[in-house]
Amino acid sequence: MKVRKAVIPAAGMGTRFLPVTKAVPKELLPLVDRAAMQYVVEEAAAAGIEEVIVVTARGKEALADYFDKHAELESLLAARGDNDRLAQVRRTSELVQMEYVRQPEQLGLGHAVACAARVVGSEPFAVILPDDIIAAEPGALTQLLEVFERYGSSVIAVEEVDGPAIQSYGVIDPEPVSDGVYRVRGTVEKPALADAPSNLGIVGRYVLTPQIFDALAEVKEGAIGELQLTDGLAILLKDQDIYALRFQGTRYDVGNPMGLLRASVEMALRREDTGPAFEEFLRRLLA
Numbered sequence: 392m393k394v395r396k397a398v399i400p401a402a403g404m405g406t407r408f409l410p411v412t413k414a415v416p417k418e419l420l421p422l423v424d425r426a427a428m429q430y431v432v433e434e435a436a437a438a439g440i441e442e443v444i445v446v447t448a449r450g451k452e453a454l455a456d457y458f459d460k461h462a463e464l465e466s467l468l469a470a471r472g473d474n475d476r477l478a479q480v481r482r483t484s485e486l487v488q489m490e491y492v493r494q495p496e497q498l499g500l501g502h503a504v505a506c507a508a509r510v511v512g513s514e515p516f517a518v519i520l521p522d523d524i525i526a527a528e529p530g531a532l533t534q535l536l537e538v539f540e541r542y543g544s545s546v547i548a549v550e551e552v553d554g555p556a557i558q559s560y561g562v563i564d565p566e567p568v569s570d571g572v573y574r575v576r577g578t579v580e581k582p583a584l585a586d587a588p589s590n591l592g593i594v595g596r597y598v599l600t601p602q603i604f605d606a607l608a609e610v611k612e613g614a615i616g617e618l619q620l621t622d623g624l625a626i627l628l629k630d631q632d633i634y635a636l637r638f639q640g641t642r643y644d645v646g647n648p649m650g651l652l653r654a655s656v657e658m659a660l661r662r663e664d665t666g667p668a669f670e671e672f673l674r675r676l677l678a
């Protein structure tokens with residue numbers, strides 16, 4: 392079955408970016424000249440997703456403005472003959488159809504995904520976390536969808552994490568099935584290093600069957616504190632297979648200032664328009 396919809400949970404408070412996130416959603420912080428969020432919406436569009444459902448919250452209305460058509464600005468750029476900028480501005484509103492649902496209280500990632508249940512309906516869908524920007528060709532979601540088509544079950548993205556860093560991830564207990572693909576035997580959220588069942592940590596791309604919503608509803612009843620998506624996956628696993636893919640590509644965690652800086656520098660160096668001059672600047676700075 393074709394996966395047509397992707398949910399992007401973006402209702403978090405972004406406390407690691409305070410004070411800027413008092414007024415600006417962290418998803419709109421720029422990497423060179425584009426909002427971080429645009430990179431993941433582009434990844435969704437490239438994977439053939441037709442509709443992106445953003446889970447948003449009070450104070451984050453600018454997210455919808457960013458992806459909306461701005462007729463006045465377009466007219467101005469057209470009148471000036473600034474066709475490059477006009478194309479860039481148009482692109483943000485033409486990537487894919489966008490929908491917005493609100494998460495009234497920040498009760499966790501699992502709760503945010505559950506807020507999209509009505510708009511997703513009873514079809515498989517993708518979840519993309521905007522904090523994880525993945526440079527890959529083909530895109531990470533495209534790679535996951537290929538595994539989903541092969542096995543017809545939910546697929547989650549994992550990457551190898553060395554040393555104590557694994558303690559801040561959801562970790563899978565993997566049974567290898569083919570190159571880079573594992574059947575998930577279980578998941579553990581933020582294990583102690585000695586208890587981690589593998590070095591494969593879950594990162595922000597998922598393709599899920601709609602039964603995840605029933606699983607999340609079940610978690611909700613017993614949940615203390617935040618409702619985690621990983622807890623929903625553990626319940627889903629009792630009824631359905633879940634696969635994991637060690638995707639090819641480089642992931643940047645732009646959910647914290649250091650990660651955003653790293654991603655900004657690498658992207659500025661990689662781009663044709665900024666790369667040469669920026670590299671020259673860095674060389675001089677470090678000399």
Ligand code: UTP
Nearest residue numbers: 400401402403404405406407497498499500503
């Ligand atoms: P994080 O754990 O990074 O939380 O959420 P956060 O609020 O975004 O950032 P910090 O930790 O305070 O700095 C992971 C993802 O889940 C979404 C976030 O928007 C982010 O994409 N999320 C989290 C929600 O949509 N709702 C929630 O209640 C919690």
